[in-house]
Amino acid sequence: MNVVVERPVADAAVGLAAFRREFYRCLTRRADALFELVDAALCADGPVGSLVGLSLVGEHRRGHGSLYAALNRGRVDVDRLRTAVAAVPVPRAADGRIVLAVDVTCWLGPEAHTCPQRVLCHTYGRGKDTHIMVPGWPYSLVTALETGRSSWTAPLDVRRLAPGDDAATVTADQLRDVVRRLITAGQWQPGDPDMWVVADAGYDGPRLAFLLADLPVRVLVRMRSDRVLRRRAPVERTGNGRPPRHGGEFVFGDPASWGDPDAVTITDTRLYGTATVRAWHALHPRLTHRTAWTSHTGTLPIIEGTVVLLTVDRLPSGATPKPVWLWWSHPEPSSSEVGLIWQAFLRRFDIEHTFRMLKQTMGWTSPKLRDPAAADRWTWLVLAAYTQLRLARSAVADLRRPWERPAPPERLTPARVRRGFRNLRGKAGNPASAPKPSRPGPGRPPGQRNHRPATRHDVHIVTSTKPANTPKRPKKTANPTPRRTG
Template identity: 60%
Template sequence: MSSVPEPVDRVELLRRLDRFREEFYTCLTRRADALFELTDALLCSGGPVESLVGLSLIAEHRRGHGALYDAVNQGRVNLERLRRAVTAVPVPVAADGRIVLAIDVSSWLRREAHTSPDRLYCHVSGQTRAQDQRIPGWPYSIVAALETGRTSWTAILDAVRLGPADDEMAVACAQLREVIDRLIAAGHWQPGDQPILVVTDSGYDTARLAHDLADLPLQVLGRLRTSRVMRLPAPARTPTTVGRPRHHGPELRLADESTWPSPDHHTCTETRRYGIAQAIAFNRVHPRLTRRSAWITHTGPLPVIEGTLIRLTVDRVPSGQNPKPIWLWCSTPDLNTAQVDLFWQAYLRRFDLEHTFRLLKQTLGWTRPRLRDPNAADTWTWLIIAAHTQLRLARSLAEDLRHPWEKPADTTRTDRLSPARVRRAFRNLRAATIRPAQAPKPTRPGPGRPPGSRNQHRAPHHDVGKTIHRARTQADLQKPGG
């Protein structure tokens, strides 16, 4: 099944690309011509973007390097309108027709940028846990729609920079709510369709997402740490039972097989990449919530959120290491066998988002510019997203301009060309698209600071990290005098 409905008419595909380019130009409210040509230079550059100023040498950028930096630092983008334009583009769907969203954080590291405000300590993973580091930078929460099958394509729908005063879980909930609202407004989801599936990694509290977004048509699927302890349903209350009703049943320790009940579902699937994949599922399993971390500000009794617990094991992994089991928890408490198979396969597609992050950073040069202002970083980030959206629209139009050492594209696959190879052919495709940017006007550069004079307005230095402190924990409130 094709993950994206592909129109046969090439003219309609060009019209769709033209409509987005015209709407993108309308979203640029200041320095529109320079920002639009900068995005075209980003798309038509022959190789990876090594520096921001290097894009001024591309033929599609008809302005000088001064206008390029002025556009990034002083340009403005109507983000709300651009978000709607990006969401209006057809989004991929899973095998059963549902939309699968992935949310994750990718960091723009700024180690020595002492004059850049709003930097946080970003987690950088190494090959071993001892090599993990915390490096100053700007973290961005990114939401993308996933495709089915092995592919390096995703559809980026939103990006939000996390600030020093932000609660990561609150930002994630608000971001997902806005994305789903825009998907519904664009007609991608209608009443009667399958619920939208949101997949997350172990850094997110899936119970918090399911609780705060319970009014939306979605299901949450997240990975759990192997040290977690879950709870089974509370036993039925008998007429002779006294005392308060129990909310939690026996413990289910993920690392202790003796605490596992009999699974409700057991499936075996043959895969080419992982060998035999076995999944067992336990219905109506819930985490026992505590008043800390994501639930520290919750008022009233803590809820009991039941879901389905899935344990996935495979024969092998591409790295050649010993495969470890993966534990997943879904916010739907009564999945059937077919849904269990569908959901763990949808979670494995979450790793396609890592290919998108690598494309943004290594090919499109997302983190290459050394910008001081975080607002300029937001502008550059959304130019990258607009460029990636144009690549998605051009994937069925681009020719395969392969190098002699590359294999020919597989014409039987919908993702026959990778994003990097579509970008290689975008310059030839650009000639047939709309180009609303006006020609530059001749001018002279300003005089600048006189030679020999000293800078009297030095940029202030900013501290790194959170600027607010959490309220006291529940344990502190229970202390005498708390």
């Protein structure tokens, strides 16, 4: 999928200065301290390891007490900040299309017993073939993708999933809000190609497509290899009963049920060798009144889409490649779209580079914050800092290390742009006022114990809602080919 990097403004410093002024207006309480905290995170030498370390950066002219007080008692107009971020140019495809990716990352806090609203987060890579649940705060992030040999994305929105939230509903509301803000900002106009939303297997693609059906959006998600979909119901009626709503089964694990594909594309790639894509049109899941569809009134809808099977010769890691199943919300796409679908899905993994940049370099999850509201406040400050890096991308000088290769401006990584942000900051202006002289408080007298310990909170987990005397269902015999029909 060929994508053109966002076009820089005539003077990048002018666009950066305009965003910094608008960002300052979004800080409604303790604005000066919060604004300089973001500048300190952008201008610090090396990765951000702690909040108190940012008080030693020259751009932060206040003490460490003011830093923590601003995060705990400051205020950010998040709604206005969302609008300001949506107004920044986003990457577009060659045909003017916007490709959005959504994923959840966690702010882990296994020992943070005094932090409320923690839930069990699914973590990967903490052992050989081991996935464990770690308490923390999950955050849903929506970004706009670009292609090429680049690790850049354009984060547009972030929301924390509170205990009891339905991830599908929250994600649909989040995407709806992002799409509407992009339309309001003029990023999408009638006649432009539909936006694409790309997600991994943890999301219910048909459900997202149903909830976003009134927007110019197409949904692309990966499906598990044990799913079963249905074809369209036959036109001819057999018998006198009610006409069927579903046709024959399409079992992912049974090639005999596939039939001939409606479209086939073969592409030679540098990393994966030969990529073969087969597509079957007009397939839908057979929905039941369970999980997210429990509260749906009336007849359940039939949500048709296209199933895409991607197979490659090799993987860059050397592991054995496995087939990838994708579901596309367009029931009958063109052959050119089928050739772009799998490429758009592979670009979705660029969001992992953004997670790594926010956590390991910008220090997003480094602070030991107790209040979830303070964590949300710091999250949006980091997102605003990353947006400033996007605006400064074409204007900063490459301050490369002696062992690094020279790179053109369009090939600079976010970390290298951050390295030269300090030299551009003077041209972008600083709306924060100078600090007033003050003295630190006396604090707790030496030797006196804390008689107001913080409240300890339990981790929220999903529990069964069945009564205690509900009889258990008998165990079924093992099925050699487990199937998911929902």
